[in-house]
Amino acid sequence: xxxxxxxxxxxxxxxxxxxxxxxxxxxxxxxxxxxxxxxxxxxxxxxxxxxxxxxxxxxxxxxxxxxxxxxxxxxxxxxxxxxxxxxxxxxxxxxxxxxxxxxxxxxxxxxxxxxxxxxxxxxxxxxxxxxxxxxxxxxxxxxxxxxxxxxxxxxxxxxxxxxxxxxxxxxxxxxxxxxxxxxxxxxxxxxxxxxxxxxxxxxxxxxxxxxxxxxxxxxxxxxxxxxxxxxxxxxxxxxxxxxxxxxxxxxxxxxxxxxxxxxxxxxxxxxxxxxxxxxxxxxxxxxxxxxxxxxxxxxxxxxxxxxxxxxxxxxxxxxxxxxxxxxxxxxxxxxxxxxxxxxxxxxxxxxxxxxxxxxxxxxxxxxxxxxxxxxxxxxxxxxxxxxxxxxxxxxxxxxxxxxxxxxxxxxxxxxxxxxxxxxxxxxxxxxxxxxxxxxxxxxxxxxxxxxxxxxxxxxxxxxxxxxxxxxxxxxxxxxxxxxxxxxxxxxxxxxxxxxxxxxxxxxxxxxxxxxxxxxx
Numbered sequence: 001x002x003x004x005x006x007x008x009x010x011x012x013x014x015x016x017x018x019x020x021x022x023x024x025x026x027x028x029x030x031x032x033x034x035x036x037x038x039x040x041x042x043x044x045x046x047x048x049x050x051x052x053x054x055x056x057x058x059x060x061x062x063x064x065x066x067x068x069x070x071x072x073x074x075x076x077x078x079x080x081x082x083x084x085x086x087x088x089x090x091x092x093x094x095x096x097x098x099x100x101x102x103x104x105x106x107x108x109x110x111x112x113x114x115x116x117x118x119x120x121x122x123x124x125x126x127x128x129x130x131x132x133x134x135x136x137x138x139x140x141x142x143x144x145x146x147x148x149x150x151x152x153x154x155x156x157x158x159x160x161x162x163x164x165x166x167x168x169x170x171x172x173x174x175x176x177x178x179x180x181x182x183x184x185x186x187x188x189x190x191x192x193x194x195x196x197x198x199x200x201x202x203x204x205x206x207x208x209x210x211x212x213x214x215x216x217x218x219x220x221x222x223x224x225x226x227x228x229x230x231x232x233x234x235x236x237x238x239x240x241x242x243x244x245x246x247x248x249x250x251x252x253x254x255x256x257x258x259x260x261x262x263x264x265x266x267x268x269x270x271x272x273x274x275x276x277x278x279x280x281x282x283x284x285x286x287x288x289x290x291x292x293x294x295x296x297x298x299x300x301x302x303x304x305x306x307x308x309x310x311x312x313x314x315x316x317x318x319x320x321x322x323x324x325x326x327x328x329x330x331x332x333x334x335x336x337x338x339x340x341x342x343x344x345x346x347x348x349x350x351x352x353x354x355x356x357x358x359x360x361x362x363x364x365x366x367x368x369x370x371x372x373x374x375x376x377x378x379x380x381x382x383x384x385x386x387x388x389x390x391x392x393x394x395x396x397x398x399x400x401x402x403x404x405x406x407x408x409x410x411x412x413x414x415x416x417x418x419x420x421x422x423x424x425x426x427x428x429x430x431x432x433x434x435x436x437x438x439x440x441x442x443x444x445x446x447x448x449x450x451x452x453x454x455x456x457x458x459x460x461x462x463x464x465x466x467x468x469x470x471x472x473x474x475x476x477x478x479x480x481x482x483x484x485x486x487x488x489x490x491x492x493x494x495x496x497x498x499x500x501x502x503x504x505x506x507x508x509x510x511x512x513x514x515x516x517x518x519x520x
Contacts, residue, residue, distance in 0.1 A: 055372055058371075154382075164422060216239065226250055259421040269482050308320075441473040477493075
């Protein structure tokens, strides 16, 4: 579930880019006063070998090899402390037709990416696999790339999501936010402040140098769209072909991105699941229309807010926050809508004390543990979620302001219950080491934006904001579909535009709106 819970969850930087070209430097007045650190004087070539051991029960494509790149912890001090970045490679299937490398990022924030080349290879045609080495990496601080840990009491990403109390109070949220921020400051310390998106983009350019490539192509999903947009802005002349899928508005990172879009995103997407439930009203008894199912769901969430229900066979209690978080995660894929609505039925029976054997089987599947790779701290993703969302940009600090905004948000978007506008640990975080990177249309026209109309994780409005920021530098493919992912999700129109761009470098001449979605 943590892998599905994506916060999608930017202006100039005082840190110079690590590329040697003047065009690669940040386009800000502050950056113009700073000295751009050069490329690594003698970038070490990668030594490819065995990849780190995967999580228990997971399999890994035997063609995948891995290596390590050393990068500065602080790019303002390139000769100082170093950290390790784990990189993976799936070589081009046709070396004679090789165009270059396609660097991949699955988002998160805080998700590892070593296995992403194999995942993407299963969905890409020969025309792409023949022309690119597929490159994955664990971003700095994540999994095998110098993993960070705050030692959080609740190690899950959902545990960070600040749902108000049943009466709308945020007092407990504020206390927990401060406790989490203090815990990170005590445990991870000052080093954690350097684990930012801008520095991750600089790491990507060190990966490029180590690969011996003049340019990289890139495919980023969810949070990875922001990482890609930042890389494009810092290293315009190092960017070849870029695909951004499920998009973040780079001008709203991160407090406004969450508060301004998540409520509407859930409201746009929820009816897709409600229609699935209504079609099975004879067995699920959740309601015969979207409106009825929505009322049933909201009543269940409120009931669980007031009286959580113990989940048999686990140490967990199902409360309203956990119900909403599971719903949020499963709404990201069309194929998980049917199991989601059976989960709602099971959750209702659990709350009423009338659990059946079928309900128990559903709950067991939903709450099954997902093991981490060996050596990765339990709270690694949650820690890096905080490091990135709090360290990329400064958040408001006024608790009363959060309370007022949360109350208004609860009324406007009842499905999210005020959570997106509530106070996060970022309100108590130290000021970021640099401002967000300015994402602009400067640079070549080399970016394809892929976006679903009903994406609850990174809503449509975020992609429109990114499209506006990139201007003539990008083309836009919008799809009349639900869920967080666009490519290979039933639209031949979107898939054709994506593959044509990767294979030929040609973007659509104008923005495309696809209405041909078919069930996979």
